[in-house]
Amino acid sequence: MTGTEHPLVTDYLATIEREASFLPAGRREELLADLREHLAVAVGDEEDPETVRTALERLGSPSAIVAAARAEEPETPTAADAPKEQPRTRTVITAVLLGITGLAGLGGSLPAVAALIVGLVLLWTSDAWDRGTKVLATALTLATPIVVALGGLFLAARFGPTELLTILVVGIALPATAAVRLLRTRPKAA
């Protein structure tokens, strides 16, 4: 029998294992392995209960060791405290859908309207942006159809390449700005 198989030692380690149940399994195993190694050196093949008891006393009470292990654990916010962070993919999809509404408008109104509707739904059902950002992004995105419509209405008489270009640039740039804005917004802190 080696020192680490002494009943006093196995009891001691079992107590620590039980009290350290909150530790991740890997960390708990590591702690027990460290203590087992320590006792193997400190007790050796000694079987005298007094020697074993002294070694255990010097090591300290299981609760003191477990408390130290708890103190060394990084503070992991519990699920309830952690701000619910939106998956990055959803942020990107929302921003891209809204961002391309201007461009998609060139390809036909159906894809643009679809992108606009889905994008706006994703935007407004998300917790990742505050209300102000949502309103701004919506306004910038909706500006495109409005700019195009107004452009068509008022400039129809003298609709030259310059006017067309202006409307295109503005119509594409505004939703793109909204997209950049959405992507850059840091997740709302809880």
Add this chain to the structure above:
Amino acid sequence: MVPGEARFEATGKVASQLRKGVLEYCVLALLRDGPRYGVEILDELAAVSVMTTSQGTIYPLLSRLRRDGLVDTELRESATGPARRYYTLTAPGRTALTEFADSWPRFRDGVDHFLTASHGGSA
């Protein structure tokens, strides 16, 4: 158990608060001149009474230092007994130790300043 133990317990809270901040640097300092194994580190710390109450509490600390990359471990066979885990100071560990060694005297002097000087005003 030992006379004076009770008095030590009474100051336990202050001691444990202070220990929390400096213990890991004492461990790093012990490794400055070469690798040591666990029991050796614990004995060195235990030789200075304020540094440890129960030796076993050092193992979670050593585990964190290893996770943080300040020390490295290596299991070495021993001629006389079971294999021993040796702790070595890494380069980041040495940097951390140097930083602590640089700030400690200023910190200590700062505390002494408040503890010893009379702050009655026009003294």
